[in-house]
Each structure stands twice: as structure tokens, then as C-alpha cells.
Amino acid sequence: MRRLITEIVESRPGFLVVGTARDGADALARVRQLRPDIVTLDIQMPVLDGLSALAQIMVEMPRPVVMLSAAGSDADNSATIRALELGAVDFVRKPSGPVSVDLVAVRAELLRALDAAAIVRVPHVSIPVRMDRPEPGRPTGIVDSAEPARPAPARAVVVVAASTGGPRALAEMVAHLPKVLNAALLVVQHMPAEFLSSLARRLSQVNVFPVTVGADGETIMSGHVYLAPGDRHMSVLIEGGLPVIRLDEGPAVCGVRPSADPLFASSAAAFGENAIGVVLTGMGRDGADGLCAIRAAGGGAIVQDRASSIIYGMPRAALAAAGADRVVAPRIVGRAIAELLAARRAVA
Numbered sequence: 001m002r003r004l005i006t007e008i009v010e011s012r013p014g015f016l017v018v019g020t021a022r023d024g025a026d027a028l029a030r031v032r033q034l035r036p037d038i039v040t041l042d043i044q045m046p047v048l049d050g051l052s053a054l055a056q057i058m059v060e061m062p063r064p065v066v067m068l069s070a071a072g073s074d075a076d077n078s079a080t081i082r083a084l085e086l087g088a089v090d091f092v093r094k095p096s097g098p099v100s101v102d103l104v105a106v107r108a109e110l111l112r113a114l115d116a117a118a119i120v121r122v123p124h125v126s127i128p129v130r131m132d133r134p135e136p137g138r139p140t141g142i143v144d145s146a147e148p149a150r151p152a153p154a155r156a157v158v159v160v161a162a163s164t165g166g167p168r169a170l171a172e173m174v175a176h177l178p179k180v181l182n183a184a185l186l187v188v189q190h191m192p193a194e195f196l197s198s199l200a201r202r203l204s205q206v207n208v209f210p211v212t213v214g215a216d217g218e219t220i221m222s223g224h225v226y227l228a229p230g231d232r233h234m235s236v237l238i239e240g241g242l243p244v245i246r247l248d249e250g251p252a253v254c255g256v257r258p259s260a261d262p263l264f265a266s267s268a269a270a271f272g273e274n275a276i277g278v279v280l281t282g283m284g285r286d287g288a289d290g291l292c293a294i295r296a297a298g299g300g301a302i303v304q305d306r307a308s309s310i311i312y313g314m315p316r317a318a319l320a321a322a323g324a325d326r327v328v329a330p331r332i333v334g335r336a337i338a339e340l341l342a343a344r345r346a347v348a
Helices: 002-010 024-034 050-060 074-086 103-118 166-175 193-205 260-274 288-296 313-322 330-347
Strands: 039-042 065-070 090-094 157-162 184-189 211-213 225-227 233-239 242-248 275-279 300-304 326-328
Touching: 002 103, 024 039, 024 050, 039 050, 050 065, 050 074, 065 074, 065 103, 074 090, 074 166, 074 193, 090 103, 157 166, 157 260, 157 288, 157 313, 166 184, 166 193, 166 330, 184 233, 184 260, 193 211, 193 225, 233 260, 242 260, 260 275, 260 288, 275 288, 275 313, 275 330, 288 300, 288 313, 300 313, 300 330, 326 330
Parallel strands: 039 065, 065 090, 157 184, 157 275, 184 225, 211 225, 275 300, 300 326
Antiparallel strands: 233 242
């Protein structure tokens, strides 16, 4: 596998493999010695596993890391989500389990991930933060004395776009939401479908709200976080006086499905000024046109700042196209959401 990966990497002009390692402990020694610009790590390695090696790299010598991951079991998928949360730039699924001698099948995916890693600035890859489930009754990021409302159909929505670096940014964001949030959150994270359930479980562990993968026709409830499935667009419609999720297999938008633009545009049409759009880290411009629609409807706009973005492409495009009410790091997004929602309630 190391030989195959070396051949794939060096087939792309501009990339040179300066060393390989036989296990996680050897990887740490080689990174210290060779100081590579980019590291690839397998999650499953002897002596020191990939997650442990990744955590040590990010603490001691932070740099862009691309993970190789076996997909299939819940444990494998959860480990991949944890790697992204620890600061890995991206991951590539091995096509046939832990030992895959047919890695050429994912050549394009690996090179795409390396291209993304190549434009990550090292200072943006920071030491991972610890995020645990809040203790009962303890506010997460904002002190809010109000009592939680009973579940009810949402009268306001917060829609979120995220791509490369998104799982980490989302975890920081939801960990610092106020314990009372009179809105629903709907999230588009560019990620293969089989990993979304693991991402939902992880986000549920770091905040007080339920997090699930959205289902077609589901009523959107306040105080709930919904993730778009990994292979269908998610939209918001008002049916029978209630806000519902609609899923479709329409063409890719901005080269991706799901895309945030249909979610943002439909939320603007359904909720008007009571919609808030959030664009987090990622490559490309998904969410930029949708954020324009939200702003045109009188809704709010929040964009992740450059310093905290793993890839600044999506936030930069959104800011240039639509502007923003707040430009902040993910840990501040919860406060910004609460402030924008409060301002709209005060006006109402």
C-alpha cells in the first residue's frame, strides 16, 4: 500500500514523497525528521494507530494531514469523523477494506484530497480542542436564563453550509450553541452518505440538541439539528402550514449533491427574515448564491473568518457575493445566531 500510494502521489506534477513509515510511531519520527508539507495517515496502523498519531502531530507539529480510512462499519466511520474533528484536512476511503491493493480505484479522490491539503496554510491547522457533552442544566457557550421551550414546529431556521474542515467547525459551532435556541438548524456537509449517521452521533455528544439525518416529509422542529443525507439535496417547504424537509436527487449544484444553495434558497422563500444562513470552511462557492437569496429576503448571514477556516474558499465566495452580519470563528457562531434571532424577535 505504501508503494501504491507513493506511485499515485508522484504521478501528479508538483508532489514528491520524501519518506514512508511502517507504523504510527515510525510516522511521528519521520515527520519530525523530514518536516513534510503534507502527511497521509492510515487510521489502522500497528504500534500507534492513526488517530493517536494524528493527535500528536497536530499538537507537536501541526500540518495538513489526509487520512486513509476503511469504510463500512460504524466503528470505521466514527473513527473517520473523529480524525476530521482532530484536524485532518480530508479523508479517502480505501476501496476494499483495511488492506487495499486496488488503491488505484481511488486515485482521483486521493489527488483531490492532496490538492486541498496543498492550499491549507499550516497556522490554520490548530491544536484540537476537547469537546464533551454538556452537563445537564449547564449552558454550553452562552448563558441563557430562559427555560427550554417544548418541541414545536420551527418558526425560524438556521441553515449551514460546510465542506472541507466542516466536521471540526460544526462540532465547535454546536458545542457553543445556547441551551435555548428557538430555531431549527439544517446542515449541508459535503460528505459521503455512509458517514452522515456517525457525524450526527458525534454532534449529538457535544451539544444539548438532538441531531439526526433529515428524512423526506419530516416536520422541522425547533431545537433540532438536521443533516442533509449525503446523496440528495435538502430543501425546506411549508406544507399544510408546517415546515417540512423535502429531499430530491436533482442534478449537482456547484458540482456537489447535496448542495447548500437549494437549502438556503428554499429557506429564504419559506421563512423570509426568519432565516439565517451560515457558511463555514470549504473549497468552492457552494452557499454563496443561497446566502444572497437569504439576504434578499431580509434574513441574516454569518460567515466563518479566514483565520479559523481550513479552506477559505466557500466563506470568501459567500462574503464577496452576499456580505455578512457577522464574520466569526465557529465557536462564536452560536452567539451570533442567538443575537440575530433576538434582534428579529425584538423587531417582531
